[in-house]
Amino acid sequence: MTTLQNVLLFAHLLGMAAIIGGYAAVAKAPRAVPAMVWGARAQLLIGLAMVGVASSQSWELNHVWVAVKLLIAFVVVGLLEVAQSKEKKNEVAAPLVTGAAVLAVVNVAVAVFWH
Numbered sequence: 001m002t003t004l005q006n007v008l009l010f011a012h013l014l015g016m017a018a019i020i021g022g023y024a025a026v027a028k029a030p031r032a033v034p035a036m037v038w039g040a041r042a043q044l045l046i047g048l049a050m051v052g053v054a055s056s057q058s059w060e061l062n063h064v065w066v067a068v069k070l071l072i073a074f075v076v077v078g079l080l081e082v083a084q085s086k087e088k089k090n091e092v093a094a095p096l097v098t099g100a101a102v103l104a105v106v107n108v109a110v111a112v113f114w115h
Helices: 002-025 034-056 063-088 094-113
Strands: none
Touching (some): 034 094
16 A cells, blocks of 8 residues: 555645646746646545545544645635636636645645644
8 A cells, every 4th residue: 555655645746746837837927727727636636545545554644734735725726726717708817826826835835844
């Protein structure tokens, strides 16, 4: 199971890179590029899978930490989904995209410093 957890972690980090890298690519005129939206979706689902694997192996989990990361991930996905929808209607969505990128970085900080 450790191999599965490592593969999931690798994919999870690729999702984070898609969000942050996608934002960096359009930072001068923020918009919800597909890589960001799909990266956020992937991060959410893969993160849940990682928690499931850890739980199935009776690994010790900090459930408050998991809940905080899950909440932030839901907000990131929500912001990017709404931004993508607004952009299809030619409405301004740059603040939503920037907010999602900032929260993605916050989620990385939570993962690194609170564990």
